[in-house]
Amino acid sequence: MSTVVIEPQSQSLAPQPTMPWKPTRKTQFSGIFSVVVVAIVSLAIVLLTGLAGIDGFGLTFLAVFLGVTVARTARQNPKVRKDSMVGVAICAAAVLAFFPWMSIFLSVILKGARGLQPNFLIENMQLTTPDDELNMGGAAHAIIGSMMMVVIAAVITLPLGILSGVYLTEIRGRLTFLVRFVVQSMSGVPSIVAGLFIYTTFVNFTNSFSGMAGSLALAVLMLPTVARTAEEVMKLVPDDLRSASYALGARQWRTSLMVVLPTVRSGLTTAAILGIARVIGETAPLLLTSLSNNSYVFNPMGGPIGSLPTYIFGLLQIGTENSINRAWTGSLVLMILVLVLFLTARYFGGKDKR
Numbered sequence: 432m433s434t435v436v437i438e439p440q441s442q443s444l445a446p447q448p449t450m451p452w453k454p455t456r457k458t459q460f461s462g463i464f465s466v467v468v469v470a471i472v473s474l475a476i477v478l479l480t481g482l483a484g485i486d487g488f489g490l491t492f493l494a495v496f497l498g499v500t501v502a503r504t505a506r507q508n509p510k511v512r513k514d515s516m517v518g519v520a521i522c523a524a525a526v527l528a529f530f531p532w533m534s535i536f537l538s539v540i541l542k543g544a545r546g547l548q549p550n551f552l553i554e555n556m557q558l559t560t561p562d563d564e565l566n567m568g569g570a571a572h573a574i575i576g577s578m579m580m581v582v583i584a585a586v587i588t589l590p591l592g593i594l595s596g597v598y599l600t601e602i603r604g605r606l607t608f609l610v611r612f613v614v615q616s617m618s619g620v621p622s623i624v625a626g627l628f629i630y631t632t633f634v635n636f637t638n639s640f641s642g643m644a645g646s647l648a649l650a651v652l653m654l655p656t657v658a659r660t661a662e663e664v665m666k667l668v669p670d671d672l673r674s675a676s677y678a679l680g681a682r683q684w685r686t687s688l689m690v691v692l693p694t695v696r697s698g699l700t701t702a703a704i705l706g707i708a709r710v711i712g713e714t715a716p717l718l719l720t721s722l723s724n725n726s727y728v729f730n731p732m733g734g735p736i737g738s739l740p741t742y743i744f745g746l747l748q749i750g751t752e753n754s755i756n757r758a759w760t761g762s763l764v765l766m767i768l769v770l771v772l773f774l775t776a777r778y779f780g781g782k783d784k785r
Contacts, residue, residue, distance in 0.1 A: 465496075465499060466496075469499055470492060473492040476495070489526075489530075493523055496519060497516075503515075536766075539762050539763050542759040544760075545756050545759070545760070546565040546759070546760035547763060548566055550566060550567065550568065551568075551570055551571075551760055552569060552764070553569060554567075554568055554569035554571055555569060555572040555725060556569070556570075556726075557572075557725050561746055561749045562751045565757065565760075570760070570764060571727070572724065572725065572726055572737045573737040573739045573741070573742035574768070575729070576721070576736040577739045577765075579642055579646075579729075579731060580646045580721065581649065581710065581711055583642070584647075584650040584653055585653070588650045588654045588706060589706075592653075592656075592657030592658040592702065592706070593657070593702075595654075595661065596660075596662040596702075597665070597687055597691075598610060599611055599662045600665040600666055601683065611662075614658045614659060615659070617655040618659065621715075622648075622715045623715040625648050625652050625716050626648045626715055626717070627719055629647045629716070629720050639732075640720060640721055640734065641731060641732050641734060641735070642728065642732070643731040645717050645721030645738065648717070648720045649710040649713060649716065649717075651716075652709060652710050653706040653709060656706045657705070657706040660698070660705055660706075661699060663698075664699065665695055667698070668691050668695060673686055673690065673691070676689070700776045708773075711765065711768070712739075712740055712765060714741060714743075714744050717738055717741050718741065722735035723737050725737065739764065739765045742761050743758045743761040743762055743765070746761070
């Protein structure tokens, strides 16, 4: 008895979804070619006229590209012309919003890379003057001081901020209006006022500037950012999850702890990052609380302590070539620290796949 074997159909015969909105290679090549031609023409106009700099090139590029777009769509229907004009306007607005902060990043990277040498990360300025060569001294003491104060401020602020968010979204007690009003009011407090508050309440009480005083000032500035962000992310939790937890017999505190908080774990991580980014570059409150120091200080209550913002501020005040280069390098290290903290927090915040 013969056996009939039915072979499965080839996967190539399966219907493939179409994407009519995806531009073809010809369209992509035409767009790239147009941009290159417009850039060359704009550069020639800038060189032959009185326009100069990146601003002149940008304005010329926009005007030429707009003219080319109008010429290409002159024979098409009004909808296509309007769509093309709106596309050019949106791209121009995006570049206008994108360029300033990218120019800041590039300026910090290009100018800060001059002094970014190994000694900058492992040495201090105790035996080095700001005008010495860049291969002498460093900002290790300022990096340690900044990290110490930020960590202490985060330890103080994160539990308070998350508890405030839980109270405002889950408990909703009689003091909800008062708590929200205080948090919103603290968001508008100038940083110098926070430093002055800690100076009058803590520094005068202990008769000493210290890293702990700086941490308290940073915590005052960090708390409203964490609290408001935590409140907003907890509002995104569907009420069905809470109702399901209550239906299983869980109490409110257990629902908040075991259901709501794990659900918004990545959002709370974002709240922590926003709070740290808000305070890690503050200078004014540290001038009134922690002052500065050129040597290593590992004790938060051990007197004045160095930090990257005060390190940068002090070197810029001196104004010599090497001191300004050191200040730019300190700015670059500060930006790298924020990036490292962000990537670390995002990694651990998204590690739990439950």
